[in-house]
Amino acid sequence: MHRKIGVMGGTFDPIHNGHLVAASEVAHRFDLDEVIFVPTGQPWQKSERAVSRSEDRYLMTVVATASNPMFSVSRVDIERPGPTYTADTLTDLHAEHPDAELFFITGADALAQILTWQRLDELFRLAHFVGVTRPGYTLGDDHLPAGAVTLVEVPAMAISSTDCRRRVAEGRPVWYLVPDGVVQYISKRHLYRS
Ligand code: ATP
């Protein structure tokens, strides 16, 4: 039987426990063999703010996922020049794992934007989409093709990278919102001090 691989794309600036819980829960629900976290290159949706260096976001993602044997991190998006398009991510991962079935994991907010993404028919051909609940957002698949997306309820984690960055900038703690190693990486590299 072919492998089932979850794909968790994100800016991961920084990666936090909401990302990790979502990936873990979807892996269990779909009996996935592994989940690949894919930090974005220069994210076009977020061009209004400076995103941390790709290498820092990549390393925080490695630190956060290192203890889970099912989790790994891919450099495909950070090594492709230009902005990240999910169709490119999935095309590259499909080429690396030609026999695998891909499950693209996305939070309710990102799923809502899915219709604005490029090459929608190509996206749905490359992967099954899994939309997960996220506090503050409504999870729905109203305008999406029938059967293309499965909605999954995951433990509610009212955590965002934006809030983590703001907390660090204000000198407030991010302990237990992000993994311990990520707390230490942020302070070691003086990230988010503005
Ligand atoms: P930012 O505030 O910078 O946008 P973020 O917390 O939204 O950061 P992203 O890297 O933008 O994190 O998100 C990557 C993916 O993880 C997206 O699909 C997003 O919807 C999902 N996600 C992020 N946080 C949560 C959460 N707390 N619960 C469920 N899904 C989440």
Ligand code: MG
């Ligand atoms: Mg986001």
